[in-house]
Amino acid sequence: xxxxYRIQGRGAAEIAAGVERAVGAGELEPxxxxxxxxxxxxxxxxxxxxxxxxxxxxxxxxxIETAGRRGSRVRPRPATTGREELRVEAPAGGHDLSxxxxxxxxxxxxxxxxxxxxxxxxxxxxxxxxxxxDDGLARVARAELDEDGVPQGPLTVTSGSLxxxxxxxxxxxxxxxxxxxxxxxxxxxxxxxxxxxxxAVPVAVDDDGPCPGELRxxxxxxxxxxxxxxxxxxxxxxxxxxxxxxxxxAVLREHPQTLLIEDDHGHGIVDLPLHPLAGxxxxxxxxxxxxxxxGPDLRLAVLAxxxxxxxxxxxxxxxxxxxVSRLLQRTVLHLWTEGAVDRAAVAASYGTRRDALIDALADxxxxxxxxxxxxxxxxxPDETGAVARLLQGGWAVAPGARFRLASPPGxxxxxxxxxxxxxxxxxxxxxxxxxxxxxxxxx
Numbered sequence: 001x002x003x004x005y006r007i008q009g010r011g012a013a014e015i016a017a018g019v020e021r022a023v024g025a026g027e028l029e030p031x032x033x034x035x036x037x038x039x040x041x042x043x044x045x046x047x048x049x050x051x052x053x054x055x056x057x058x059x060x061x062x063x064i065e066t067a068g069r070r071g072s073r074v075r076p077r078p079a080t081t082g083r084e085e086l087r088v089e090a091p092a093g094g095h096d097l098s099x100x101x102x103x104x105x106x107x108x109x110x111x112x113x114x115x116x117x118x119x120x121x122x123x124x125x126x127x128x129x130x131x132x133x134d135d136g137l138a139r140v141a142r143a144e145l146d147e148d149g150v151p152q153g154p155l156t157v158t159s160g161s162l163x164x165x166x167x168x169x170x171x172x173x174x175x176x177x178x179x180x181x182x183x184x185x186x187x188x189x190x191x192x193x194x195x196x197x198x199x200a201v202p203v204a205v206d207d208d209g210p211c212p213g214e215l216r217x218x219x220x221x222x223x224x225x226x227x228x229x230x231x232x233x234x235x236x237x238x239x240x241x242x243x244x245x246x247x248x249x250a251v252l253r254e255h256p257q258t259l260l261i262e263d264d265h266g267h268g269i270v271d272l273p274l275h276p277l278a279g280x281x282x283x284x285x286x287x288x289x290x291x292x293x294x295g296p297d298l299r300l301a302v303l304a305x306x307x308x309x310x311x312x313x314x315x316x317x318x319x320x321x322x323x324v325s326r327l328l329q330r331t332v333l334h335l336w337t338e339g340a341v342d343r344a345a346v347a348a349s350y351g352t353r354r355d356a357l358i359d360a361l362a363d364x365x366x367x368x369x370x371x372x373x374x375x376x377x378x379x380x381p382d383e384t385g386a387v388a389r390l391l392q393g394g395w396a397v398a399p400g401a402r403f404r405l406a407s408p409p410g411x412x413x414x415x416x417x418x419x420x421x422x423x424x425x426x427x428x429x430x431x432x433x434x435x436x437x438x439x440x441x442x443x
Contacts, residue, residue, distance in 0.1 A: 012053035060175040060197035094394035103416040108340035117330035132323035137333040141302040151279040154310040171312035180218040180226040184403040202405040209240035212247040225259040232266025232373025235412035239372040245275035260284040268293025271347035353415040360427035383409035389433035
């Protein structure tokens, strides 16, 4: 059943750690079945309850899945093999359009803002027990949230969007609970959910955001949380419209116990209006990251939510890092208040390149999606073949498998490294790559 690998250990933690190491090393492959608990207990000379506890640890960590009488098996994509491993290396002299990074030319200089923050830190050193959120940052963030229609609620700061989402899911849910996620959706999130011992249920996404019928199906099937990207959805560029927001809020009102998490990582790079969903469920959180507009290394996001949710998140923060560096908070505050980023110009720059690529592909008979943000999603009949053919032409794109659960294949193209002169050659290469290979005739 396990080939050459033999599970070893006496305690539950030791058995679980050995299996997880084997999965990470490739000695146990995705989909491979594990021995029945009593069989493994007899082989190891331990109580079956010890093996049951080990399997429970592995399931909670997203390494294995259990299917009742069919037993346990390594997850098809276990948490130890993240979707980021599904990457391609750009050829020498080629174009790397696979990373999802912002255009460095559009990011602000950090040195002046860091200097201002450091000087303030010298005047007012931060001490243990101080408020974890900078007052000035909280005022500016709250004012912008008010303008965007995000409901009133306490604020806190996390180390980016994924940090916030992990703490929120851990605080509200228990292993085995189901989370409704966008499909296609953010690959790191699709890794995180099973790593927490939760189950992801896909909700299809079109250009206007999650499809209401799909969301209703997921919630009626028992999903306890929903994670939505309001704008610049990764990888499709979807942006929730006013009409779609009304429809989604109507569905959520039917399930008021749902934990709603909104990710507005597109703030500062998108010129489409925000249509938040928050406020229709008892527990909600709205997360606004600084990464795409101000730089990924800042690792900072502002979060608003209902009092219980924010209190739970702060409590878990206190048990870990305590707070996000006030030096970074003051740096972001300076960038925001001094207009270090021309948001309209940044959005226009990404929009011009994105729209030009979509139009060029349409001229060549290729359908592509991308209403906002820095990515374009291209449905393809053969994902592996399309990626390989583009690589041969000098273009590295992200395989859609990094972002999909049940949705059809595709590739994600990040437009931030593109110059306008690249659009035509890239569109030609994509058009060639997505066409089915010609049938071979043998005499």
